[in-house]
Amino acid sequence: MVQLHRGAVVEAAVAILDDYGLADLTMRRLATALDVAPGALYWHFPNKQTLLGAVTDRILAPMEQPAAEDHWAERLAELAHRLRDALLAHRDGAELVAASVAARLTASPVREIFTATAQSAGLPAAEAALAADTVLYYVLGYTVDEQSRMHMDSAGALPEDASPLSDPVDASTRFAFGLRLFLGGITARTALRNDP
Amino acid sequence: MVQLHRGAVVEAAVAILDDYGLADLTMRRLATALDVAPGALYWHFPNKQTLLGAVTDRILAPMEQPAAEDHWAERLAELAHRLRDALLAHRDGAELVAASVAARLTASPVREIFTATAQSAGLPAAEAALAADTVLYYVLGYTVDEQSRMHMDSAGALPEDASPLSDPVDASTRFAFGLRLFLGGITARTALRNDP
């Protein structure tokens, strides 16, 4: 038995998340998966919330890649889509990340990345930060909803007309629509600023 | 000892929520407050989630009042502010409602109300529903964040520069800014539609 590293703990936690979901990601289950007593985890992490914060950081790692697009609106859209993809890549990923972000238990620079992009749209720093948060709330809220629907649907708990399969507009298109609403709002705001 | 009514259970639940928070709103604590065995609650509600859904319905009751404003944008803004106020009126209200809405365990017509208002802006039904959801995600996300910050702050767990007190822009102003971003996006979209 090797020693327990923070990284190994996070890795095992992600595996449980993917295979069994957030509800089953308990300290005891995680300890069992690592062949260790539950108390051992508390030498590496002060509590469960902090551990989940570290899992969130891992999930959000793809956000640190620089955006490819040139224009700010396309860059912001690219980032939003990448965030959604990162969340959807793990079972209950959106719920976990939303909770960690709200509790400020992630060290990921997502906020800063969105803010910088909003600033390049021509918004002053304070407004850019607000605009960034607004987009973040939207992406998190939307994806939590989308993912919980997928979940309920595969559990057969949704009424027929709420099934994503019978949905005439797919989730990606719906996501892009809401996103454009924002980008349009930002554009209108900067236009107003440059040409009053 | 009177008999247990669904209404009395919900009322007691709201009281615990307000006094002790969502984490302390357990079936056992609720049963104790009602002078009843924990199992008794399961005659009235199939499970905790459903009970929390009923609490959410109660919290969202103020949303059923018709909006006073004339113009759609002002009506949408009024509704958004009223929703935020309803959430802030109860400790952890935003977190609870966000969870119930995501899990589709509320019978409240908030979605429909927002959708109807978006339709009166000139958006076709399908787009209005998407726009309504988008505004909903924003209000929920924003308010969850705002309320969790208030919480952390009163617990003295935030770094100084993140305190709402030292925040140069207060929470209501920030909220209104993000909201305007949307309304601007909707306006831009309907303008584009009416004058292509």
Next chain:
DNA sequence: ACCTGAACACCGTTCAAGT
């Protein structure tokens, strides 16, 4: 119809003691 008693199968967290 409505509720109790008592159990089942869990939780997160702490901490003396071991190595």
Next chain:
DNA sequence: ACCTGAACACCGTTCAAGT
């Protein structure tokens, strides 16, 4: 420094049995 063993103080949920 890192982990075990064992406990503490809880959970949500079920269900025979009572009234």
